[in-house]
Every structure is written in C-alpha cells, then in structure tokens.
Amino acid sequence: MSRTAPDPASAPGQGTALEAWLAQLERQHPVAIDLGLERVAVVAERLGLAGSPIGGALITVAGTNGKGSTVAMLEALAGAHGRSTAAYTSPHLLRYNERLRLDGREADDALLVAGFERVEAARLTPEPVSLTYFEVGTLAALWAIAQRRPDVAILEVGLGGRLDAVNVVDPDVAVVTSVALDHADYLGTDLQAIGREKAGILRNSRPAVLGHDLPASVFEVAEACGAQAWRLGHDFQRTPHRHAPDTGGWQWRGVDRHTRACQLDDLPVPGLPLDNAALALQALALAGVELEPAACRRALAEVTLAGRMQWLGNWCLDVAHNPHAANYLAARLAERPRPTRRIALLGMLRDKDAQGVLEALSSQVDAWVTVSLEGPRARSADELARQLTAHGATVLHRADSPAAGAAWLTERLAADDEVLVCGSFFTVAEVLGWHAAQVSDGEAGTAQHGRQVVSKSR
Secondary structure: OOOOOOOHHHOOOOOOHHHHHHHHHHHHOOOOOOOOOHHHHHHHHHOOOOOOOOOOEEEEEEOOOOHHHHHHHHHHHHHHOOOOEEEEOOOOOOOHHHHEEEOOEEOOHHHHHHHHHHHHHHHHOOOOOOOOHHHHHHHHHHHHHHHHOOOEEEEEOOOOOOOOHHHHOOOOEEEEOOOOOOOHHHHOOOHHHHHHHHHHHOOOOOEEEEOOOOOHHHHHHHHHHOOEEEEEOOOEEEEEOOOOOOOOOEEEEEEOOOOOEEEEEEEOOOOOOHHHHHHHHHHHHHOOOOOOHHHHHHHHHHOOOOOOOEEEOOEEEOOOOOHHHHHHHHHHHHOOOOOOOEEEEEOOEOOOOHHHHHHHHHHHOOEEEEEOOOOOOEOOHHHHHHHHHHOOOOEEEEEOOHHHHHHHHHOOOOOOOEEEEEOOHHHHHHHHHHHHHHHHOOOOOOHHHOOOOOOOEO
C-alpha cells in the first residue's frame, strides 16, 4: 500500500501528474471491485464529507441501464434553469476528466489531482485504509464538488447501490431507472435481490423517483425505509402530446416538491430515452427546481451523451452491453430508414450475456465484425464469431481489437452502409479514440472515393 503521492517529475516518460495518480490507483488495492461502505465511510469522515451536504441539492441515480442518460438530462435541465451543477459519472470513454463535470465542463487535471491528494492524506492518517481505484475517485470527486457547493449535485452509482461508494453520502432525491440482469458476478441473477441492492440508495422521508417495470423488492425497500416513492406511470406520467400525438412531441405531468401538480407540453424528443427524461424532470422538480417550459424544451433539444446512440457520420456508437440495453438500441434503430447494409462491430466482456445481446440486435444487423478486448474479463473475437455463426449470422471479419476492426471496415464500406459499434464501454471508447486519431491525421473525408469513415457528428 503506497504511503506517498506519485512524483511524475522524478520519473521521465511517466506522463502528467494525473496519469501518474491513475497508474498508482490501479496498483494499490488488491482487487478492482470491493463492494462495501466501511472503508469508504472511514475516509469520508476524515475528509469531512459524512453528514455534510456537498451542494444545495443532491440527486443520486442508480439502475442497471439509463443512469448516464438520466444524469446527462438532469445536468442539462438544471443548467438551463440557471443552476450551477456538478455531475459525477463512470466509467469514462477517453479521458478520466469526463467523470467529473462542473457546470457542464470536464474538471481539469489540477482539481482532480488535488482531490486525489486530499483522499490519500486522509486514508493514511491515523491508520491506513485500503481503497479501490473507484473508491478513491469517488471520494476525490465528492471532495471537489464540496469545494464548489453547486446548486445541484448529481451522482451516478457505479455498481449496485447499497454498497457502492457513491452511497456514502445521503441524497435529497434518489432515482432508480431500471433493474435488469448485469454484473452477475457481483449482484447475482435474482432480479428481486438486484432490486434491493439498487434501492439501497433510498432514504427515510426523502423522495424516491422510480422507473417502469421495477421488481417488487424496490417498492418494499422504499416502504421499509420510509422513502417517498414516486413511480413513473403511476404518480407522474409521460405521454404523447394530446393535441398532436403524431408530431413526436410529448407531455410530462408530475408534481413539485410541495406535491402540487405541474405539467409540461410540447416537449421535444431528446436523443436519449424518454422514460429517463421523465425521471429527470420529476427528480429535478422534487429537488426544488421550478420547471420552466422554455428552459426544459431547450435542454431536452440540445442534450447529448457520448456513446449513447452517438452518430458520427454513418457510424452509430452505443455502449449497450446487456440484453435490456440492446433491446432499446434495436428499437431505436428500427425507427430509422433501413440502410442497404448495417454492419455491427461487436466487442464484449466475458461476464456479459453475449447471447442475449446478439438475439436483441439480430433483426437490425445484416453482418458482423467481431473484435477482441483486452484484460482478464475479455472475450475473444473468435468466441463471439462462433456464437453468431451458430445462429446463422454472417461474420465478415474477426479483429484483434476494436481499432483494428474499425480500420478493416473503413476500407470496405459502401457509401450507404451503416456501422453499429456496441457491446462494451471498452469497444466504444477504443473506436472513439481511433476516430479522433483519423481526424487529427486528416483521414476522415474519404467518402467520395467509395469509402466512408467516422466523420462529423450529427
């Protein structure tokens, strides 16, 4: 266990101070995921975070899928109402800085390093406490947010809920977006048990904003802990606009923090799930923000989230990595005009339900390129290809990495082909990095030569 901060200046080639810290954090705890709040709570107490609000209102978001999009819409909506914001999410795609945003902007290296330094000092004194990479990052983010005291702080749960490091602070409003099978090695395969874990972020006498089709255990926890449950489809609604149901606009009806009815009409459809937009509106209203129609329309029309139905030219990048998310992705793709050919570039981890994802996407994909990922949880391109061919799917190529798969595809695409990149955050992140390198090298505009690469976002 390290007792000293990294010194990149004394280690040529080690990179920036932030990179040195991240490298140390990856080494210093024996396991990557170590669920439990005991160790985190000790260090949070030393940092002065326990029992002290870190912002004007704190909203914590848990769920199997939809957390990131709900956080993004909460952040956009609060900002559109003139509120200062902080948002902590995980994992990141290209830069660690993505995990902490202040007023919509990524935190700079200096603030992140300052947070790591504070956490390191606190964990070592008086007696050392071992923390994982995620736990240190979470405490550092909480410390940084507390220094700014934003009007609205938004935290995304990393894994589960009850035992996740984010749960070391008490939310003013808790959101549970969905419950489905994922992270079975840590959460099991019992949806009721998973629901209880997710609902562990609920607090006595505080609002709990709950999504559709949650297992009964979520509501049982809410009742047992005395949380004020507000359920999508029961206590608040999102429906097509009653005056123009075919225009794509929609209506939200909910309540404010004083339980007074409120309604928003003619809302634009964001590029993110509508259920999660409804959850975000209700959570923000219960956090004390008086929703203004113009501000809500502006925020929902403009909000985006990297790696979620992110279109770069004819390439769609989505981090869907379980059947629940893949079914949503397939439904969204089905709403689009079908291209001549849609090719999926797929890379997945071994602990994910590859078969369920393949089945969910098969109706929207004409051919596949499988790619291998790195690390102890990696699944090989060959293994994915075998699963696909066993069900009659066409596998065009097997690549050693997502970047290699993207490069192979680029040379073989017709002008009207579409590419779907999915299966893992790692897959999407590497293709995004590959795309950035292509653009910086001036290789992105080759469609006129019969090839098409990832290009300007739309």
